[in-house]
Amino acid sequence: MVAPPDNDVLWAHALHFQHNDGSPALQGVSVGVREREILAVSGPRGSGKTALLGCLSGLVRPQRGEVWFNSVPLHTMGPISRERLRRDRFGWIDPAPVLVPELNAWENAALPLMLRGTPRRRARQLALDWLERLDIGDGARRRPQELRQAERQRVCIARALAVAPSVLFADEPTAPLHRADRAHVLRTLTTAARSHGITVVLATHDAETAALADRTVALLDGRRVKTVHLPPVAETTTASGAAGTEGRAACSLSA
Numbered sequence: 223m224v225a226p227p228d229n230d231v232l233w234a235h236a237l238h239f240q241h242n243d244g245s246p247a248l249q250g251v252s253v254g255v256r257e258r259e260i261l262a263v264s265g266p267r268g269s270g271k272t273a274l275l276g277c278l279s280g281l282v283r284p285q286r287g288e289v290w291f292n293s294v295p296l297h298t299m300g301p302i303s304r305e306r307l308r309r310d311r312f313g314w315i316d317p318a319p320v321l322v323p324e325l326n327a328w329e330n331a332a333l334p335l336m337l338r339g340t341p342r343r344r345a346r347q348l349a350l351d352w353l354e355r356l357d358i359g360d361g362a363r364r365r366p367q368e369l370r371q372a373e374r375q376r377v378c379i380a381r382a383l384a385v386a387p388s389v390l391f392a393d394e395p396t397a398p399l400h401r402a403d404r405a406h407v408l409r410t411l412t413t414a415a416r417s418h419g420i421t422v423v424l425a426t427h428d429a430e431t432a433a434l435a436d437r438t439v440a441l442l443d444g445r446r447v448k449t450v451h452l453p454p455v456a457e458t459t460t461a462s463g464a465a466g467t468e469g470r471a472a473c474s475l476s477a
């Protein structure tokens with residue numbers, strides 16, 4: 223076993239992960255994430271970005287390989303300890319917004335804070351501040367079904383940032399947004415991460431999004447490659463939140 227370097231907040235070595243049906247998603251991926259870094263994980267659809275974020279965050283356990291968060295080995299932890307670590311130290315943004323339908327926007331954004339024991343009044347204020355910063359302050363009292371898909375995604379981003387996690391995992395966080403929205407939301411996200419010292423691991427198949435990161439690691443077919451050339455994502459996204467066809471365009475690989 224190799225000791226993880228001191229300045230990496232996350233460190234993964236030779237990760238192998240396959241899904242329950244046997245589909246291989248990661249085949250020997252190693253990566254280090256430095257403290258306060260914004261690291262983009264880029265690659266075309268199906269290259270293993272989500273699987274890598276899942277392994278790094280302890281959401282899933284790799285069949286082989288190691289994952290360390292500071293000096294804590296995630297790969298040997300049981301599911302309950304990994305769950306607690308995720309709740310207390312990590313944030314997660316999915317490509318499509320998932321909110322509790324019975325709660326309004328600020329209650330949704332405040333939920334992880336309250337689960338961590340933050341008093342309701344303080345949690346409410348923090349949630350409202352983040353909703354405001356993400357231009358969704360006006361919708362704070364609306365239920366998810368009264369908001370547009372892009373507005374719901376902003377609530378999810380506010381919810382992830384409000385707890386000031388040590389590491390924020392963002393899996394195609396701006397997939398449901400239109401191009402103009404995307405730039406604003408990404409800037410807010412990266413500025414917030416930098417000013418609050420949050421480390422970000424950002425999965426993206428969009429070259430413009432990856433350009434906002436400090437560093438990029440590229441994946442292709444579950445393996446790390448030197449570079450992968452991706453076209454910018456198209457102007458529009460579909461109602462389901464999937465990116466336009468240009469986002470799925472084939473990449474060329476330079477080894």
Ligand SMILES: Nc1ncnc2c1ncn2[C@@H]1O[C@H](COP(=O)(O)OP(=O)(O)OP(=O)(O)O)[C@@H](O)[C@H]1O
Pocket residue numbers: 241242243245246247265266267268269270271272273274425427
């Ligand atoms: N639940 C699943 N069961 C079986 N195979 C899966 C499952 N989820 C993903 N895969 C497969 O695992 C591989 C890696 O998928 P993964 O979602 O990690 O890639 P990705 O780069 O995040 O793609 P995307 O941008 O489409 O989310 C792909 O071949 C994919 O088809």
